[in-house]
Amino acid sequence: MPIVVALVISTWLAIVVTALVTRALMRKPAPPQAEAAEAADSGAQP
Amino acid sequence: MMSPRLNEIWVYLSASPLIGLTATLIAYVFAFRIYERARYSPLANPVMISVAILVTVLTVTGTPYKTYFDGAQFVHFLLGPATVALAVPLYTQLPKLRAHVFPLLCGLVAGSLVAVVSAVGIAYALGASPEVVRSLAPKSVTIPIAMGVSEKIGGLPSLTAVLVMATGIIGAVSTTGLLNMLRVRDYVIRGFATGVAAHGIGTARAFQVNQEAGAFAALGMGLNGVLTAIVVPVLAAWMPH
Numbered sequence: 450m451p452i453v454v455a456l457v458i459s460t461w462l463a464i465v466v467t468a469l470v471t472r473a474l475m476r477k478p479a480p481p482q483a484e485a486a487e488a489a490d491s492g493a494q495p
Numbered sequence: 496m497m498s499p500r501l502n503e504i505w506v507y508l509s510a511s512p513l514i515g516l517t518a519t520l521i522a523y524v525f526a527f528r529i530y531e532r533a534r535y536s537p538l539a540n541p542v543m544i545s546v547a548i549l550v551t552v553l554t555v556t557g558t559p560y561k562t563y564f565d566g567a568q569f570v571h572f573l574l575g576p577a578t579v580a581l582a583v584p585l586y587t588q589l590p591k592l593r594a595h596v597f598p599l600l601c602g603l604v605a606g607s608l609v610a611v612v613s614a615v616g617i618a619y620a621l622g623a624s625p626e627v628v629r630s631l632a633p634k635s636v637t638i639p640i641a642m643g644v645s646e647k648i649g650g651l652p653s654l655t656a657v658l659v660m661a662t663g664i665i666g667a668v669s670t671t672g673l674l675n676m677l678r679v680r681d682y683v684i685r686g687f688a689t690g691v692a693a694h695g696i697g698t699a700r701a702f703q704v705n706q707e708a709g710a711f712a713a714l715g716m717g718l719n720g721v722l723t724a725i726v727v728p729v730l731a732a733w734m735p736h
Contacts, residue, residue, distance in 0.1 A: 451621030455631060456658060459614035460665045461673060463635060463692035467606025467715070468679045471687060474598035 515566025522548040581713035610635040625735040648731035666693020667700035682708040690715025
């Protein structure tokens with residue numbers, strides 16, 4: 450029984466942690482707010 | 496009751512090593528039909544079903560594992576070329592791989608460490624023996640590497656082989672639900688996480704869902720094999736004796 454519990458929980462944790470860490474680091478940083486506001490004021494297209 | 500023709504085939508096969516190969520192929524074809532009927536539900540994983548069929552058949556017929564493996568070794572042999580061939584789909588994803596090297600490596604290190612530490616920690620806390628705990632440590636990587644690591648750190652390689660199979664099946668069955676729950680949509684991440692946690696069986700599942708996911712699952716499986724072979728012997732110093 451300890452083996453089954455350890456196998457299931459650790460496998461789920463490995464999937465979740467790998468996915469969340471990879472996703473968090475793959476997200477591109479948002480453009481600085483000042484630049485975004487300036488672009489909006491001037492009507493510039495992204 | 497068997498027809499005379501079927502009986503002849505059975506008598507011929509049971510006296511030759513081909514019985515193991517034939518049984519394996521029939522079990523997989525049958526399991527894959529069930530998987531198709533279940534509309535590719537992860538709960539009807541064909542590897543899980545064929546393992547269950549083969550274990551039942553070997554137990555009921557009293558066939559020793561060695562007799563079975565004399566024939567099944569042909570499939571076993573193909574594992575090597577099949578693993579090397581995984582490089583081909585990955586090559587087609589090279590630009591994406593280059594773009595995401597850093598996040599993938601960080602995800603690999605985090606996932607690999609969590610797999611080892613949580614398996615060992617939970618089993619130890621629940622009272623598993625030191626040998627069992629050590630056999631569990633490399634359970635997220637492919638069997639040849641896991642058995643070698645297990646032997647090196649004082650585990651039981653044959654138990655590790657069973658645990659590796661079970662891990663692959665658990666991962667392949669549950670990865671879709673878990674990643675949907677987390678709203679992870681990117682096939683690069685979905686495949687990679689599955690490969691890191693559930694090695695070849697997870698990779699097979701990823702390929703059935705999406706080619707890109709399969710390619711990155713193969714990458715995750717390969718990299719985790721290397722990392723685990725380096726890290727687990729180091730971590731073994733802190734494992735129970």
